[in-house]
Amino acid sequence: MKSHTLSLLVENQAGVLSRVAGMFSRRGFNIESLAVGTCEEPNMSRITIVVYGDDLQVEQVMKQANKLIEVVKVSDITQRESVARELALIKVVAETGTSRAEIMQIADIFRAQIVDVGTRTLVLQVVGDTKKIDALETLLRQYGITELVRTGKIAMLRGSKTVKSAK
């Protein structure tokens, strides 16, 4: 059992996300993360889904996803050379001068940006893989995180390969 990152090329129709997500839950899969957005082709979207399961289960859910009429291509890019990123916004308590300075230092090390400065809080924006964001979250927890928002993971194959051709 391990996490698999699936990349789906889908037709950008109303309800397609609900079809895909519904099929995953119906077949007993918990979606760990999901990100969806338009892509380089007009009227198409890409969905990146992270699921947990053994190889056979993931193969089955990919086949089921492929059966959805609006799904054009499904790839498991876990085993392949790929770039994967998440983005997180973290609102952290920064009431004293010391904690403010420390937080900004940590942000610097993680190449996170301070995107909002309030009288009592800072909002950090960080981009990276899951582990990097987890690590930053752990470090910031001592100051008090009042809110944290993470996007789902998005991923792409390295080099000239793409998740494209008709299935």
Next chain:
Amino acid sequence: MKTGAKILIEALQREGVDTIFGYPGGSVLPIYDELYDSSIRHILVRHEQAAAHAADGYARASGRVGVCLATSGPGACNLVTGIATAYMDSVPVVALTGQVPTGMLGNDAFQESDITGITMPVTKHNYLVKNGADIGQVVREAFYIAGTGRPGPVLIDLPKDVTTNQMAGDGGDGGEVLLRGYQPTYRGHVRQIEKALALVGEAERPVIYAGGGVVHSNASAELLAFAERAAVPVTTTLMGLGSLPCDHPLNLGMLGMHGTAAANYAITESDLLLAVGVRFDDRVTGKLEAFAPNATIVHIDIDPAEIGKNKAVDVPIVGDVKTVLATMLERMQKHPQTEGWRNRVSGWKQRHPVTFPDDDHLRPQYVIRQLSDILKGEGIIVSEVGQNQMWTALHYCFRKPRTWLTSGGLGTMGYGFPAAIGAHFARPDMPVIDIAGDGSFQMNIQELGTVAQYDIPVKVFVLNNMFLGMVRQWQELFYDRRYSYTELPPVDFVGIAKAYGVDGIRVEEKDGVRPAIEAALAADGPFVLDFRIEREENVFPMAPAGAAINEMIGVHQE
């Protein structure tokens, strides 16, 4: 300028639709107004569920796409069981539903239900048409999706303003369908086919396990030819009955929970299993690890997701069963030496025939066998679900595909009677008989109104034991005879039929069975036979749930 409803009807006519089963209501008034003087015949059912089952029965009996129509909200929701039934058995149905006007969508308007959301898990695909200009294209796609690849139901939801509004053009004639995300594979991979043939040539104890896919793909002739050329015994699933004549020497009958001893033993001992248009359902396999434990498995199916879903497969072949079997026949060179194996299998057939105590009592198996003897395969048999279904599967001799319609996957009680109505419109030349129990007949008994109104000559044989028989059987065998809520009070079915204007006979003695069947078949119109059968008759053989299929109880010893 035409209304959306007019465009819809024209699109249906282009698809060759001759019959629609439906029930009107507020949101479909524009469609019904167009139907009023259309050439398409509309059959008014008494409950929308029956419309969906009738479309399903029409599709199964004919191989064409069946069509049903219901209004928004409750009408659409009432279709759901029928749509799910068709989905589980891969039946091509297009369900049309009315919807509240687009401007009111999502407002909890009167008779609004999110039917595309509700049916997402039980349709192959569905559409909510928000623009009248799309109707032609959507209808074209819906019929294409429903009827190709692995068939299945498709729903089209039509808001009232979309069908009311006038527009120029023909709503997009559709023409050729190009769906990037839907390209079924019909031809099997030649290298895989060669691998399978090599295994067939070497096999010592091969068995063909054939299912509903053979019927859907109209591949009975190819299956028979292949089985005969290779001299391989065949067992069929409940859904595959009729794809091979019951009395063919290579036919072992049905396998699985209520399979024959010969079929279940042959599967267990086989060294090569050719799985053709099947899905290794739990009612077929029993305990999975003990299903064909020594066999190399070849699996032919048009749906890649079925391959390896429940059971690991050695040689997968994705493709249309008919096309793949034809290729295999062309390329087959080496035949297996199966004489010893066939003799062994025949031995099981002789020693453990499917039988029943043929004494003076009125037993359901006797009724089925008499019907089988009279019809000689020249009829369409529809069943409900439960003991009536299993007795029919075991004791009726099916000789042709599409003469046996039953809800296998979903197991829907109440399916049979309306499906029989649909079957009649697909095959008016054939007698259509619904084998029912007293429980399941009462789930859609209101359709007596439909058969009376249109004088539809469907015959209903109620195997009346005043029990929900299959559940009672399980309670007897596994719950210490504690008959918890399975006893039904007696019902005068003939009286009910007569109240609707349908003729009927009650049969209480064995002697009365044959004359009653003959009278029912001779009658021009619908007919109800109420057979008061042995109340606690069981279906045997039976492999208890979770057991291996060769661990059967109630196997007859000759």
